Amino acid sequence: MELPASGTAQTIDDGKPILELHKICKYFGGVHALEDVDLALYPNEVLAIVGDNGAGKSTLIKTISGAHRPDSGEIYFQGRKVEISNPRVARQLGIETVYQDLALVNTLDVPENIFLGRTPTRLRWFVDKKKMFAQTREILERLNIKIPFLRDPVQNMSGGQRQALALGRAVAWGGRIVILDEPTAALGVREKSNVLTLIKQLKAHGVAIVVISHNMRDVFDVSDRIVVLRGGKNVASRPKEETSMDEIVKLITGALESVDIAHQD
């Protein structure tokens, strides 16, 4: 497998969204998890999705990452209609997801986790360990991630290292869109700031990033635009500069009804 030289795909910033969702609906039994959700994601932006528990954040990102199929609605990737029927399709499009539990394999070491599902091989079947280690060092160095013991099972690593590793894995493969589910939830102060720095670095590399977070301070620190979900609906989309924590919290709780739903996206 060839590693892209820059690590991130070149994205043409022509002002058009890289990913667009149109009237996405998802039901679980009789529950409307998502109801006519529209969403646009632009290159070089960090989009935060916020909302209360059960607002549909996780369902929404699972729709994008291929873990759920929407019951209705369309998804456009770079203007082209796509069916993201499973995680493999999402990956092929360049959509990488870092789940809250990080989806790391605890008993395997760092390179094996980074290369999970795309192990470099010789003669198709045999693991090319040398290449795997060399490329892992390269990737970690490029993303400025410091993990001293590559051979350790990742269960021995700190929360911040694990988060960084999961992030590194997501972008190492030329991901153009990276979805982060609660990236700072389980981290200490310093580790949190490292991860936020890493997110900004990724944005500088031209990656479009979707962040789900409960932490308003982190959301305002790292994001460019904030989308609020409530009861499975997209109730607001605000550029960070034009809103305040107060307004976002009110939108989340429903104390403030959305007014701009008609003309967004």
Added chain:
Amino acid sequence: MGDMAHAPQQRRRFLNSNATQRLLAFASLIGLIVFYSLASPNFFKFENMVAILIATAVTGILAVAVTFIIITAGIDLSIGTLMTFCAVIAGVFITMWHGPVIVGVLAAILMGGLVGLISGTFVSRLKIPPFIATLGMMYVAKGLSLIISGLKPVYFNDTPSFALIAMGSVTGAIIPGFNIPNAVIIFFAVALLSAFLLNRTILGRYTFAMGSNEEAVRLSGVNVDRWKTIVYMVGGLICGVAGVVIAARLNSAQPSLGQGYELDAIAAAVIGGTSLSGGEGTILGTVIGAFVMSVLVNGLRILSVPQEWQTVMTGVIVIFAVYADILRRKRA
């Protein structure tokens, strides 16, 4: 460079994790050998060592098979009766149909693979818990062995070359007097090949990954169902080899044999540090585990301990091994 500087710490952590159990098993093995050697002059003799090796071969091969499956966080209870079924299949081809020995051997091994494939499909695609799927397969294989053989052992008396597969000695032909039976050589060959498969191939790495975090592997885009099915198939193929070896050793396929072997094999794997919760295990550990079991029993027999007590001791060792594994996990 940076790696070298941190080498001591890496080694320490390495010992703390997977190797501890293996080391413990190895220490018990040495302890047993020393104890028995002191207790009886008949223990540490070339003939007895060879007897131990032969006694370990079949269980050892099965233990290697089940190690693959346990690493995926599964279990295979059908390996014992599947081994017998494969032995019967060899008998059908060689004795009943008068086919060439090589054809019988290949048929037996392939049948093992086929049954493993079916078990694997039940587990991975139909989501039947491994314990239940392979418990069912254990009975199916046992029943089929009895039906096909007509409840009677199938003897290989017309084909003397068949028994040589297990009881001949390639090493004896090369070095006169050094008569290690082929059964043992086959056991070591299967173990070496399996260790290579587990450590150096995609199949092996997926085996570990699936056992540790199946969901993560699925999300990474790997076709988990397919790979898991393949792992069960590999286990089945190895059971087929065990079937050939035991048939050659007994010069017959005994259709009523087999049940109980799976438990010895699982015990050997667990003693050797394969974790029943999946994701961890080594072939070297399993081989050591298999020897611990057979040396234990062999020594007790030499000391004239009644067989009932040999069985009790085996049980105690298994419980102790699992407890040691739990202790190790708590510390980690």
